[in-house]
Amino acid sequence: MQRYPSQLFERAVEEFAKLPGVGSKTAMRLVLHLLRQDRKAVETFGQSIIRLRQEVKFCNICHNISDTDTCEICRNARRDHSCICVVENIQDVMAIENTQQYRGGYHVLGGVISPMDGIGPSDLQVESLVERVKAGDITEVILALSPTMEGDTTNFYLYRKLADSEVKISVIARGVAQNDELQYTDEVTLGRSIVNRTPFNVNI
Amino acid sequence: MQRYPSQLFERAVEEFAKLPGVGSKTAMRLVLHLLRQDRKAVETFGQSIIRLRQEVKFCNICHNISDTDTCEICRNARRDHSCICVVENIQDVMAIENTQQYRGGYHVLGGVISPMDGIGPSDLQVESLVERVKAGDITEVILALSPTMEGDTTNFYLYRKLADSEVKISVIARGVAQNDELQYTDEVTLGRSIVNRTPFNVNI
Numbered sequence: 001m002q003r004y005p006s007q008l009f010e011r012a013v014e015e016f017a018k019l020p021g022v023g024s025k026t027a028m029r030l031v032l033h034l035l036r037q038d039r040k041a042v043e044t045f046g047q048s049i050i051r052l053r054q055e056v057k058f059c060n061i062c063h064n065i066s067d068t069d070t071c072e073i074c075r076n077a078r079r080d081h082s083c084i085c086v087v088e089n090i091q092d093v094m095a096i097e098n099t100q101q102y103r104g105g106y107h108v109l110g111g112v113i114s115p116m117d118g119i120g121p122s123d124l125q126v127e128s129l130v131e132r133v134k135a136g137d138i139t140e141v142i143l144a145l146s147p148t149m150e151g152d153t154t155n156f157y158l159y160r161k162l163a164d165s166e167v168k169i170s171v172i173a174r175g176v177a178q179n180d181e182l183q184y185t186d187e188v189t190l191g192r193s194i195v196n197r198t199p200f201n202v203n204i
Numbered sequence: 205m206q207r208y209p210s211q212l213f214e215r216a217v218e219e220f221a222k223l224p225g226v227g228s229k230t231a232m233r234l235v236l237h238l239l240r241q242d243r244k245a246v247e248t249f250g251q252s253i254i255r256l257r258q259e260v261k262f263c264n265i266c267h268n269i270s271d272t273d274t275c276e277i278c279r280n281a282r283r284d285h286s287c288i289c290v291v292e293n294i295q296d297v298m299a300i301e302n303t304q305q306y307r308g309g310y311h312v313l314g315g316v317i318s319p320m321d322g323i324g325p326s327d328l329q330v331e332s333l334v335e336r337v338k339a340g341d342i343t344e345v346i347l348a349l350s351p352t353m354e355g356d357t358t359n360f361y362l363y364r365k366l367a368d369s370e371v372k373i374s375v376i377a378r379g380v381a382q383n384d385e386l387q388y389t390d391e392v393t394l395g396r397s398i399v400n401r402t403p404f405n406v407n408i
Contacts, residue, residue: 003301005276005294006269012256015249020237021230032294033224034257035269042257045219050250052216052235053243065210065239072209090209090236097207 009035061132063108063125064093073097073105080104082139086129086158088112088146096144104142107132112145112154121157129158133165140168147174213239265336267312267329268297277301277310284308288336289346290362292316292355300348308346311336316349316358325361333362337369344372351378 004010009031016027034042058064059071062084066072073079073093083104087093093106109124132138141162145151159169175193176185185193208214213235220231238246262268263275266288270276277283277297287308291297297310313328336342345366349355363373379397380389389397 003298005297006260006271008252008256008260008271009269012252015252018249019234021233026225028295029225030223031256034253035260037257039257043254045222046250046252046254046257048212048216048219048250049238049253050247052212053238053241053246053250056210056212056239065213067210067212091232093209094207 062106063110063128064106065090078103082137083142084129084132084138084140085142085144087144088151092144104140109145109154112148112150113157114150114153124154126158126161130161133162133167138167140170143169143171266310267314267332268310269294282307286341286343287346288333288342288344289348290333291348292350296348308344313349313358316352316354317361318354318357328358330362330365334365337366337371342369342371344374347373347375 004013012031012034013024013027016022016030017024019027022030034045055067057066057069059066059074060069061074062071064071064073068075074081080103084107085096085102085104086107086109087096088109088111090108093108096102096106107125107129109126109129111119111124113119113121113124129141133141141158143155143158145154155171162169173196174189175196176182176189182190208217216235216238217228217231220226220234221228223231226234238249259271261270261273263270263278264273265278266275268275268277272279278285284307288311289300289306289308290311290313291300292313292315294312297312300306300310311329311333313330313333315323315328317323317325317328333345337345345362347359347362349358359375366373377400378393379400380386380393386394
């Protein structure tokens with residue numbers, strides 16, 4: 001067992017080692033790095049962690065993270081709030097925002113249905129999605145979940161839940177990815193890309 | 205450029221990304237992990253970082269890190285303080301302590317002389333070592349620096365500095381490492397291991 005010359009040092013190493021993918025060697029390297037940094041900078045780092053957990057909120061409409069009760073996207077009057085894009089997590093919101101191809105709202109489910117991992121519909125933000133759609137003014141729900149079995153299961157579950165409302169339900173296109181080589185593309189994807197072919201468009 | 209849905213989130217990601225070996229993707233993963241943790245646990249993490257930098261001291265004798273002005277090793281009356289083991293950094297103290305083969309004191313230089321990196325003797329804790337030796341009661345100085353050109357240069361510099369005192373100066377043994385295969389051992393090491401051969405001892 002490694003003995004550390006300082007309890008404060010040891011505690012900091014232990015705390016870093018709790019982070020995913022950070023072993024005790026890496027944790028020690030990070031702590032030694034911090035010890036060499038400016039005192040003010042290290043305090044800012046520590047404070048940013050404490051404030052993160054204490055002050056970051058989850059949007060009361062779409063459940064994305066936010067500094068305010070309702071997030072910037074949900075508050076943005078120039079966005080089309082009649083369209084909801086359902087995603088698994090916060091990272092997916094950021095990924096879609098980065099494409100600059102979508103100007104509607106979001107709904108962060110918080111995961112997908114996965115019986116293997118013990119995640120059922122009640123663990124996800126499904127009810128609040130159904131309520132948003134029931135509340136009216138929603139014309140389209142885009143299901144943008146992972147193209148996996150769990151994602152498909154969740155898509156199907158949400159479809160059933162929303163089927164009696166009059167909202168249009170769509171899923172993001174599946175097909176060959178940009179720069180993919182066809183010969184190495186899996187059969188399902190390639191087959192689907194032929195079945196769901198779209199009219200040729202010079203601009204894309 | 206990635207846009208984050210929360211400034212607090214963004215700031216935390218930026219802070220993590222300043223750590224060595226942590227890119228912005230990893231930083232985001234760590235921050236998302238913290239967001240899912242218990243509020244109290246995250247606060248403990250942040251506080252441990254702040255306290256680390258504010259409260260960890262450097263021992264006024266050997267310059268190892270410590271929670272007190274003089275470190276545990278230097279204060280330990282059962283250790284042999286007539287012997288000083290000179291090491292580059294704190295990790296080396298821990299590594300030697302872990303061997304449980306040494307019961308003397310240490311002196312943390314804070315690096316080795318490296319003109320390429322602009323590190324000269326004045327950047328290291330050389331003067332305080334000379335003073336400790338001059339102050340008397342020291343019978344042996346063990347040079348335990350890296351077996352590199354910089355380490356050898358520093359060894360030679362320290363030897364010259366301490367030569368006029370009557371202290372015994374030794375360097376840690378160099379030779380083949382445990383479980384090394386001789387055919388893959390470099391010439392210098394293998395040659396030295398033959399020149400510096402030691403009497404056979406059944407207990408080792």
